[in-house]
Amino acid sequence: MQFAKLDDSPMFRKQLHALEESAEALRERCQRFYKGCRKYTDGLGEAYDGDIAFANALETFGGGHDDPISVAVGGPVMTRFTIALREIGTYKEVLRSQVEHMLNDRLTQFVSTDLQDVKELRKRFDKASLHYDQVREKFLSLKKDAKPEIVVGFEEDLRNAKSQFEQTRFNLMTALSNIEAKKKFEFLEAVSGSMDAHLRYFKQGYELLHQMEPYIHQVLTYAQQSRERANSEQVLLADRMQEYRRQMERDNQRSFSSNDVTPAGDGIQAAARSSHKMIEAVMQSTPRGKVQTIKQGYILKRSSNLRGDWKRRFFVLDSRGMLYYYRKQWGKPTDDKTIAHHTVNLLTSTIKVDAEQSDLRFCFRIISPSKTLTLQAENAIDRMDWMDKITGVIASLLNNQIPEQRPYRSPMGLHQRTGSETSTLSASSEYDGSEDTVASRAHPSGSRRDHNPRRGPKPQERPVDILQRVPGNGVCADCGASDPDWASLNLGILLCIECSGVHRNLSVQISKVRSLTLDVRVWEPSVLGYFLSVGNTYANTIWEELLPPDSRAAEDAGVRGSIDERNGSLRDVRVKPKPNDPIAIKEKFIHAKYVEKRFVRKLKVQSGAPPMARQIWDAVSSNKLQLVLRLLITGDANANTTFEQAMGASESSRSPLVSLAGALSRKGSVSQSTRSNWSGPLLPTSQTPSRPRSAASSPLRGYDLLEGPSSNEAAIADTKDLQGCNLLHIACQIGDLSLVELLLQHGAQIEATDSLGRTPLHHCVLKGKNLCAKLLLTRGSKPRAPDITGKTPLEIAVEKGASADEELFYMLSEPNR
Ligand SMILES: [Zn+2]
Numbered sequence: 001m002q003f004a005k006l007d008d009s010p011m012f013r014k015q016l017h018a019l020e021e022s023a024e025a026l027r028e029r030c031q032r033f034y035k036g037c038r039k040y041t042d043g044l045g046e047a048y049d050g051d052i053a054f055a056n057a058l059e060t061f062g063g064g065h066d067d068p069i070s071v072a073v074g075g076p077v078m079t080r081f082t083i084a085l086r087e088i089g090t091y092k093e094v095l096r097s098q099v100e101h102m103l104n105d106r107l108t109q110f111v112s113t114d115l116q117d118v119k120e121l122r123k124r125f126d127k128a129s130l131h132y133d134q135v136r137e138k139f140l141s142l143k144k145d146a147k148p149e150i151v152v153g154f155e156e157d158l159r160n161a162k163s164q165f166e167q168t169r170f171n172l173m174t175a176l177s178n179i180e181a182k183k184k185f186e187f188l189e190a191v192s193g194s195m196d197a198h199l200r201y202f203k204q205g206y207e208l209l210h211q212m213e214p215y216i217h218q219v220l221t222y223a224q225q226s227r228e229r230a231n232s233e234q235v236l237l238a239d240r241m242q243e244y245r246r247q248m249e250r251d252n253q254r255s256f257s258s259n260d261v262t263p264a265g266d267g268i269q270a271a272a273r274s275s276h277k278m279i280e281a282v283m284q285s286t287p288r289g290k291v292q293t294i295k296q297g298y299i300l301k302r303s304s305n306l307r308g309d310w311k312r313r314f315f316v317l318d319s320r321g322m323l324y325y326y327r328k329q330w331g332k333p334t335d336d337k338t339i340a341h342h343t344v345n346l347l348t349s350t351i352k353v354d355a356e357q358s359d360l361r362f363c364f365r366i367i368s369p370s371k372t373l374t375l376q377a378e379n380a381i382d383r384m385d386w387m388d389k390i391t392g393v394i395a396s397l398l399n400n401q402i403p404e405q406r407p408y409r410s411p412m413g414l415h416q417r418t419g420s421e422t423s424t425l426s427a428s429s430e431y432d433g434s435e436d437t438v439a440s441r442a443h444p445s446g447s448r449r450d451h452n453p454r455r456g457p458k459p460q461e462r463p464v465d466i467l468q469r470v471p472g473n474g475v476c477a478d479c480g481a482s483d484p485d486w487a488s489l490n491l492g493i494l495l496c497i498e499c500s501g502v503h504r505n506l507s508v509q510i511s512k513v514r515s516l517t518l519d520v521r522v523w524e525p526s527v528l529g530y531f532l533s534v535g536n537t538y539a540n541t542i543w544e545e546l547l548p549p550d551s552r553a554a555e556d557a558g559v560r561g562s563i564d565e566r567n568g569s570l571r572d573v574r575v576k577p578k579p580n581d582p583i584a585i586k587e588k589f590i591h592a593k594y595v596e597k598r599f600v601r602k603l604k605v606q607s608g609a610p611p612m613a614r615q616i617w618d619a620v621s622s623n624k625l626q627l628v629l630r631l632l633i634t635g636d637a638n639a640n641t642t643f644e645q646a647m648g649a650s651e652s653s654r655s656p657l658v659s660l661a662g663a664l665s666r667k668g669s670v671s672q673s674t675r676s677n678w679s680g681p682l683l684p685t686s687q688t689p690s691r692p693r694s695a696a697s698s699p700l701r702g703y704d705l706l707e708g709p710s711s712n713e714a715a716i717a718d719t720k721d722l723q724g725c726n727l728l729h730i731a732c733q734i735g736d737l738s739l740v741e742l743l744l745q746h747g748a749q750i751e752a753t754d755s756l757g758r759t760p761l762h763h764c765v766l767k768g769k770n771l772c773a774k775l776l777l778t779r780g781s782k783p784r785a786p787d788i789t790g791k792t793p794l795e796i797a798v799e800k801g802a803s804a805d806e807e808l809f810y811m812l813s814e815p816n817r
Contacts, residue, residue: 003173008166019176020118026183027115034107041104044096051089055082077219084212091204098197106190114182117175125168128161135161251381279392283319292319295389297382301325302358302374310376317389321346321397323366344373345806347397351390353383366390463523464516467494472537478502478590481579485516489527490745491543491594492534492629498583502590510594512745526775529738530745533625542633546599548574573598603635612637617646620727623734625742632746639746643722724755725763732760732776735769740776750781757787765793765812770805773812783812 003015062078064070070078139154209216282292296316303309313325324343348368355363355374362383366373377383464485467473476484476496486500487493489512495503503511514522577586592598605612616637619627631637638645722730728748731739740760744750751759758766761781764773773793777783783794794812 003177006173008169016172016176019180020122023115023118023176023179026179027111030107030111030115034104034111037099037104037107041096041100044092044099048089048093048096051085051092055085055089058082058085074219080212080215084208087208088205091201091208095197095201099194102193102197103190106186110182110186114175114179118172118179121168121172121175125165125172128165128168132161132165251379276388276392276395279389280396283321283393283396290319294318294393295386297386298378299325299386300376300378302355302376304371308357315375315386317386317393321393323390323393343806343810344368346390346394349394351387351394353387462517463528466528467516467531470532470535470537472535472540475536476579477536477540477543478593479577479579479581479586487514487516487531488512489514489522491539492531492742492745493536493539494531496579499586499590502583502587503594505587506590506595524775524778525771526737526741529736530625530741533738533742534629538626539629542600542630543593543597544576544599545601545634547576597633600634603631605635611648613641613645613648616641616727617643617730620730620739620743621734623731623736623739625736625739628739628742639743639748640726640728640752642724642726644724721754721756724753726752726754728752728760729754729758729763732763732769732772733767735764735767735772737771737775740772744779750776750779751785753787756789759785759787759793761785761793762787762791762796765796765800768800770808774808777808777811783814 003012005012058078059082062070062075063082064075067075135154135157139158142151142154279294282294294317296314298312299315300310301313303311313327315323315325317323322343323346344366345368346366349366350368352365352367353363355365355376358374358376360376362377362380364375364377364383364387366375375386377386467487468483473484473494475482476499477491477493478499479496481496481498484494484496484499486495486497488495488500488503491511494516495513500513500515504513516523573588573592575589577589603612605615609615610618612631612635615635616628616631619631628637632639726748728740728743728750729752731743753759754763759781761773761776761783762785764770764776781793784792786792797809797812
């Protein structure tokens with residue numbers, strides 16, 4: 001109990017002084033303590049940031065549910081752990097704020113208010129004390145003869161000064177005793193409150209993790225099992241490698257001891273016969289749909305080009321009786337589509353030892369009616385083994401002709417023989433010599449190829465890399481987000497993942513969404529070619545032509561800043577969204593753009609201009625892919641426009657030859673002599689100076705695309721018969737995969753027939769457009785559809801000796817088509 005007596009006395013003053021000193025010492029102590037507390041709470045805050053960063057990193061690393069790496073490292077498990085870690089982070093944040101409040105805030109309060117008060121009050125007390133001393137001194141120095149009114153005045157002063165003095169003295173006492181009192185509970189409360197917060201923090205953390213405990217153990221057990229499995233697989237692999245090495249040593253010894261012998265000895269033939277039985281057994285016993293490899297390995301193959309150079313190729317002989325080789329080694333993981341096969345029809349082949357025009361050792365040949373493969377094994381034993389096994393397979397095939405197992409592979413494979421599709425493409429048709437890949441083939445758009453026929457990406461590029469280089473494709477067509485890796489197949493544009501989600505909700509007639517990286521099978525050369533010819537920039541010149549040009553300027557000027565972004569309905573739909581805009585805004589814009597076609601400038605056919613049917617016919621005939629696309633969208637042109645529709649009566653007055661053509665087509669039968677006249681203005685060749693389309697009245701004069709010659713016109717200049725043909729027939733005659741793809745994407749009927757009952761597939765086969773034929777077959781065209789004379793595409797191919805392209809032949813003859 002402080003202040004046993006309340007009188008002012010030296011003892012009292014001493015006690016006061018002692019208490020003040022103790023308060024001052026406490027202040028210093030508090031400040032040091034506060035520093036420590038501050039450090040601790042700051043640390044907790046940083047730890048929380050660390051927790052969240054860790055959780056985020058874990059989520060990014062393995063929390064995905066559909067990307068393969070995440071799934072491999074246990075995506076769903078990681079997600080669950082991520083959630084728990086975030087929760088623990090939250091507990092930590094709660095702890096920090098409690099310590100902050102209970103400890104730090106109270107300490108601050110104590111130092112800055114309670115202890116500060118003592119100092120203030122001491123100053124006032126000193127002042128009052130001094131004043132009291134002075135007044136008292138004056139009072140006491142009054143003489144005895146002082147006037148009574150002066151004495152009264154001094155007494156009054158003295159009373160006041162004393163009262164003031166006592167007041168400040170008590171105030172100081174109160175403040176000091178307050179501190180003495182607070183010492184006893186303030187810190188205990190603050191610290192034990194913080195300890196309690198810690199208790200709750202650990203309790204919550206424990207409960208959370210305790211609940212997860214069985215799960216964590218389950219995962220650990222699973223990981224342990226996986227580790228054991230992996231270990232035994234490793235051991236197995238090491239064993240197999242050991243065995244392989246031993247086998248190789250044995251083979252080496254054998255091959256060097258026997259050197260270059262011909263497999264003609266009796267013993268060898270006997271061995272061959274027995275192995276033939278084994279091969280036949282393998283081929284018979286392998287269940288349908290499954291394939292066993294009979295032999296595989298590297299063989300040198302001589303190119304059939306003039307250089308006749310040798311290339312090392314990986315050959316596979318399998319239980320279906322297929323012999324095929326891979327064009328090149330691929331470093332990246334692949335599937336059937338990305339490795340091209342070249343099959344050899346063993347059924348009609350014979351095998352001969354040694355090579356013509358070569359004095360190299362270990363050679364042999366596989367001779368079929370269409371071509372001869374000249375091969376060189378790496379040693380004599382290997383040659384003997386290959387020849388033996390291939391012979392065995394041939395024998396087995398001849399014994400059991402199973403037509404439905406005829407080999408055809410990767411119908412639109414990336415590296416298959418190109419045939420003679422168009423003049424430029426045929427330049428690279430020697431498939432041994434050229435190392436062309438997808439893109440240079442898939443570059444068939446007329447305008448592009450005119451400029452740089454061989455321009456194309458490097459080999460082994462992924463579709464996403466190839467397509468992102470097309471003008472405008474570096475950003476999403478709808479919101480401008482960078483590096484889009486989704487696409488709309490029919491629109492020919494690239495999209496970010498968010499916009500692709502919006503597109504997916506539109507009907508497939510409007511947009512067909514595919515992934516550039518995940519849907520690898522979609523990206524056939526024809527599709528790539530179509531995309532390379534369109535691109536986001538060009539597509540948006542159509543789809544966003546009427547978009548106010550200042551929509552971007554408006555953004556920059558902050559016009560949008562005044563609009564409530566959370567409420568998409570307030571946003572002007574005529575402003576192109578930004579990557580970070582809410583999805584509702586993108587949705588509205590995309591809907592207006594593609595469903596309502598609000599920014600498309602509708603093409604009105606003006607009087608005197610060719611009708612829409614004629615315009616699109618001409619665009620297809622001259623292989624102007626971009627123009628075709630524009631007419632389909634802006635003019636609602638029909639993808640199934642026929643020759644008759646294109647050359648309707650309105651055109652008759654424009655050109656005598658055209659009207660002749662129109663008349664002929666209406667009559668229904670054309671004599672051979674009149675047909676030959678058609679190569680004039682109707683389908684102008686590059687030598688024809690006047691082109692009906694360049695008439696001054698053409699409403700399309702503004703488009704550059706119409707100007708300049710097109711190399712593709714020549715391709716159909718010798719067309720003999722156009723009656724009943726539609727756009728797809730013409731595209732097939734031209735043989736441009738991209739153009740065919742464009743028409744198919746826009747609803748062209750694949751089985752439409754011309755007046756002779758011929759489908760587009762008939763036209764492809766007749767014209768030798770093998771790649772187009774394969775494209776149509778993969779899209780469901782029927783190889784057995786008869787024309788009016790009863791001829792099917794298959795029969796035409798047989799007549800034409802289409803075995804030059806075995807793959808096409810097999811596709812045509814497959815019974816399920
Ligand atoms: Zn987007």
